[in-house]
Amino acid sequence: MMTARSAGLVGCPNCGRVHDVPAPGRCQRCGWRLPGHAPDRSLQRVWAWLFAGLVVYIPANIYPMLRTNTFGRTTESTILEGVVDLLHHGSYGVALVVFVASIVIPIGKFFAIAYLAISVERREMMQVHARHRLFEVVEFIGRWSMIDVFVVAILAALVQLDFAATINPGIAAISFALSVAFTMLSAQSFDPKTIWLDGDMRPR
Amino acid sequence: MTDQTPPLPEIDQPNRSALRNLSVVWLVPVLALAVALGIAWQAYSDRGTLIEIRFENGAGVTAGETTVRYRDVVIGTVEDVRFSPDLQTVIVEARVENEVLPFLDEDATFWVVRPEISTQGVSGLSTVVSGVFIEGAWDSRPEIATRSFDGRESPLFVLPGDEGRRITLNVSPGIQLQGGAPVTFRGIQVGRLEQPDLTEDGLSITVDAFIDAPHDQRITQATRFWDSSGFSVSFGADGLTLDVESLASLVTGGIEFDEVYSNGQPVEGDAVFEVYESEEAARASAFDVASIGEVPVAVEFSNYIRGLVPGTQVVMANDQIGEVTAVTVQSVEIADGSKQRLVVDLVLDPGRMGFPVGTGAEEVYEYLAEQVADGLRARLATAGLISSETRIEFAIDYDARPARFEVAADPYPVMPSVMVEQTNVNTTAEGVLERVAALPFEELLSQAIDTLASIEGLAGDPALRDVPEEVVALLTEARELVGGDETQAIPGEARAAVAELRGILAELREAGTIAALTSVIAQADEAMGPITEASAVLPEVMANLRALSETAAELEIEALITTANTVLASADAFISSEGMAEVPANLSASLVELEALVAELRAADVVGSLNTTLASTSAAAEELPALVERTDAVLTRINTLVGAYGARSAFMGETMDVLREITTAARSIAQLARAIERNPSSLITGR
Numbered sequence: 001m002m003t004a005r006s007a008g009l010v011g012c013p014n015c016g017r018v019h020d021v022p023a024p025g026r027c028q029r030c031g032w033r034l035p036g037h038a039p040d041r042s043l044q045r046v047w048a049w050l051f052a053g054l055v056v057y058i059p060a061n062i063y064p065m066l067r068t069n070t071f072g073r074t075t076e077s078t079i080l081e082g083v084v085d086l087l088h089h090g091s092y093g094v095a096l097v098v099f100v101a102s103i104v105i106p107i108g109k110f111f112a113i114a115y116l117a118i119s120v121e122r123r124e125m126m127q128v129h130a131r132h133r134l135f136e137v138v139e140f141i142g143r144w145s146m147i148d149v150f151v152v153a154i155l156a157a158l159v160q161l162d163f164a165a166t167i168n169p170g171i172a173a174i175s176f177a178l179s180v181a182f183t184m185l186s187a188q189s190f191d192p193k194t195i196w197l198d199g200d201m202r203p204r
Numbered sequence: 205m206t207d208q209t210p211p212l213p214e215i216d217q218p219n220r221s222a223l224r225n226l227s228v229v230w231l232v233p234v235l236a237l238a239v240a241l242g243i244a245w246q247a248y249s250d251r252g253t254l255i256e257i258r259f260e261n262g263a264g265v266t267a268g269e270t271t272v273r274y275r276d277v278v279i280g281t282v283e284d285v286r287f288s289p290d291l292q293t294v295i296v297e298a299r300v301e302n303e304v305l306p307f308l309d310e311d312a313t314f315w316v317v318r319p320e321i322s323t324q325g326v327s328g329l330s331t332v333v334s335g336v337f338i339e340g341a342w343d344s345r346p347e348i349a350t351r352s353f354d355g356r357e358s359p360l361f362v363l364p365g366d367e368g369r370r371i372t373l374n375v376s377p378g379i380q381l382q383g384g385a386p387v388t389f390r391g392i393q394v395g396r397l398e399q400p401d402l403t404e405d406g407l408s409i410t411v412d413a414f415i416d417a418p419h420d421q422r423i424t425q426a427t428r429f430w431d432s433s434g435f436s437v438s439f440g441a442d443g444l445t446l447d448v449e450s451l452a453s454l455v456t457g458g459i460e461f462d463e464v465y466s467n468g469q470p471v472e473g474d475a476v477f478e479v480y481e482s483e484e485a486a487r488a489s490a491f492d493v494a495s496i497g498e499v500p501v502a503v504e505f506s507n508y509i510r511g512l513v514p515g516t517q518v519v520m521a522n523d524q525i526g527e528v529t530a531v532t533v534q535s536v537e538i539a540d541g542s543k544q545r546l547v548v549d550l551v552l553d554p555g556r557m558g559f560p561v562g563t564g565a566e567e568v569y570e571y572l573a574e575q576v577a578d579g580l581r582a583r584l585a586t587a588g589l590i591s592s593e594t595r596i597e598f599a600i601d602y603d604a605r606p607a608r609f610e611v612a613a614d615p616y617p618v619m620p621s622v623m624v625e626q627t628n629v630n631t632t633a634e635g636v637l638e639r640v641a642a643l644p645f646e647e648l649l650s651q652a653i654d655t656l657a658s659i660e661g662l663a664g665d666p667a668l669r670d671v672p673e674e675v676v677a678l679l680t681e682a683r684e685l686v687g688g689d690e691t692q693a694i695p696g697e698a699r700a701a702v703a704e705l706r707g708i709l710a711e712l713r714e715a716g717t718i719a720a721l722t723s724v725i726a727q728a729d730e731a732m733g734p735i736t737e738a739s740a741v742l743p744e745v746m747a748n749l750r751a752l753s754e755t756a757a758e759l760e761i762e763a764l765i766t767t768a769n770t771v772l773a774s775a776d777a778f779i780s781s782e783g784m785a786e787v788p789a790n791l792s793a794s795l796v797e798l799e800a801l802v803a804e805l806r807a808a809d810v811v812g813s814l815n816t817t818l819a820s821t822s823a824a825a826e827e828l829p830a831l832v833e834r835t836d837a838v839l840t841r842i843n844t845l846v847g848a849y850g851a852r853s854a855f856m857g858e859t860m861d862v863l864r865e866i867t868t869a870a871r872s873i874a875q876l877a878r879a880i881e882r883n884p885s886s887l888i889t890g891r
Contacts, residue, residue: 044226049232049233052237056236056240058240059243074269178236
């Protein structure tokens with residue numbers, strides 16, 4: 001398969017004007033910054049967002065997600081505690097959903113993005129098509145991680161029954177939301193073109 | 205995850221440094237890291253310090269949920285509940301805020317607040333739903349902080365920061381008290397009791413009481429505590445008394461206190477007070493500690509007295525001034541052999557007698573000597589109506605024989621005594637009855653009955669009943685005589701007779717008829733006096749009889765009243781009989797008539813015409829003796845009547861005497877009644 005890069009060409013992402021490689025820093029027609037000029041920057045952003053997401057993911061798991069106040073009793077539960085509680089109560093389905101949405105997907109995303117970022121530099125690890133599919137999955141699934149945050153937000157908004165029952169979001173809810181947002185930004189920052197860079201085109 | 209900076213690609217601007225190639229986005233994770241670390245640090249520094257509280261049981265204490273509070277503000281949370289290595293205690297580990305940490309010293313205490321419903325009220329109700337919590341209390345002085353505490357099983361009633369004073373009370377086992385029970389001063393709660401506890405020897409109960417400031421100023425040596433719980437029923441001279449304190453103290457028990465005398469010295473240090481069973485006992489105990497000195501005195505009694513034991517009160521004007529210390533019997537030699545006498549040793553407290561602090565024995569003796577000279581004596585008295593409790597009383601006895609206060613006597617100065625019959629209620633009541641019995645009721649009654657019987661006899665005497673009739677008849681006769689034609693004719697006849705008399709004047713002069721007539725009239729005049737006197741006395745008799753009946757009625761003595769009533773009825777019947785009532789009037793009328801007749805006789809120019817009619821009176825002279833005879837008869841009957849009255853006057857004197865006696869007796873009974881009315885206690889006390 002022939003790529004623009006291998007042909008020594010690069011297209012402007014804005015107007016589509018094709019430049020020769022090595023291209024000028026900017027599009028000669030519209031002045032847009034041409035990709036491939038500094039591919040390291042793109043990867044840097046990926047790593048930075050990923051790192052930020054990881055940092056805030058730690059308190060999201062340590063601190064309580066929900067602060068439930070029932071008849072004067074205050075219960076705080078972290079994400080994992082919530083999952084364990086749900087299991088104890090026999091709600092295996094819900095427990096599974098929460099577990100997948102809150103723990104498996106974010107952690108999977110971290111690994112996936114990290115893998116993609118590394119694989120850009122070491123191209124021999126996976127087929128480009130598979131990597132591209134992985135990227136698409138990560139990007140698609142990213143917003144669904146927010147399901148946990150939505151649940152917390154809805155509960156906190158609805159269950160404000162004063163003394164009988166009150167639910168307030170904990171620090172973890174904010175941290176988790178930030179974590180999801182950061183990983184989404186990280187995925188967004190990833191330039192899928194870099195997967196195809198340098199014409200590493202081994203046939204299947 | 206390592207920070208792998210991507211390798212720099214070959215670029216056409218090699219002058220760019222690695223640092224400048226870094227994306228600004230890196231600021232985000234750095235910032236996030238900083239924030240996360242910041243939060244972590246804050247959480248770590250804010251999480252407080254772990255303290256250990258040991259409880260006997262951990263009922264309701266849950267790790268992670270149970271809070272630790274101070275003044276009802278959450279200062280921490282229980283983190284762990286575990287056992288001590290020997291499983292004897294429950295160790296609760298709680299993380300408390302660092303803010304309070306410096307105050308958690310030796311005096312800090314913790315207890316578990318549970319819902320409690322008591323007579324003091326409902327407390328800890330919120331813990332029913334929210335679960336128990338651990339309450340802590342400590343004072344406001346930071347001292348050497350510790351991390352390990354012994355928890356209390358029961359709530360602390362007095363918080364360490366409270367201003368006031370802690371005192372210890374000794375309670376006799378009969379008094380029921382509960383922790384938290386109120387300590388009141390004149391009904392106002394000024395403190396609380398803590399949990400009662402047995403003393404080490406197990407014989408009595410000790411309980412700490414905390415008196416809030418500023419009422420703790422009232423705790424002096426004069427302060428006495430007593431059990432105000434329950435109700436007391438007392439029966440005394442004032443009647444039946446029911447005393448109920450507040451309902452709360454009825455159930456949980458309560459302690460009341462007061463100063464039983466003024467100018468109590470402040471109590472220093474840890475004070476221990478006795479709790480008395482009743483207010484009376486507490487007030488009576490004033491002597492126990494109040495003593496500012498003891499002055500020994502002895503009293504001798506000539507006979508043995510029951511109930512006199514060491515500890516017996518010595519009172520003066522109803523205030524205790526001392527107590528008996530010893531009672532000994534001594535044998536003394538007297539003229540005819542030996543005699544037992546009772547020597548009672550007393551101690552007197554000058555403070556209770558009103559002497560200032562520091563008064564020596566000499567001054568007390570001096571005072572007693574003066575008082576003894578004025579009649580102060582020691583005597584025995586009973587403490588109350590029902591009680592047979594004996595006490596020694598110092599009282600002025602004006603009838604006492606002169607005596608001296610023997611200051612020089614050995615071993616103690618001797619106070620003179622007077623014997624008073626033991627005036628307990630039995631002897632007093634007996635004495636009253638004896639005195640009542642000793643009243644000459646029977647004599648009085650028999651005398652009254654006799655008197656009234658004789659009055660009745662007199663009144664019932666037919667002769668006496670005839671008297672008025674006789675008098676009336678007499679007067680009628682007299683009137684008939686006076687109004688009779690013959691009498692009426694007398695003047696005419698007399699005139700004629702005078703004419704006739706003129707002739708026989710000399711004869712007449714010799715006969716002395718006029719003088720005789722005049723003397724007769726004088727006699728009649730004389731006779732009138734007693735009659736008038738008797739008439740004047742009659743109303744007095746009646747008044748006396750009425751007075752008698754009134755006093756007799758007051759006495760309510762049936763026999764007397766009945767007799768008196770019958771007697772008086774008959775006496776009234778007699779007195780109010782028509783004839784009797786008419787007696788004086790008739791008498792006066794007849795006497796007036798008589799007088800008029802005599803005056804007429806006198807004034808009818810008897811003397812003047814005598815001279816002229818002397819000659820013509822010889823005929824009439826024959827009739828004169830008849831006239832004189834009839835006049836004599838009248839006078840005789842008058843005399844008889846007067847004589848009868850005269851005889852009665854002796855009887856009447858007797859009656860009067862008897863009545864006077866009755867009146868006197870009635871008056872003395874009335875006086876006795878009035879005296880009892882004025883001072884009913886004399887009936888009881890015998891004084």
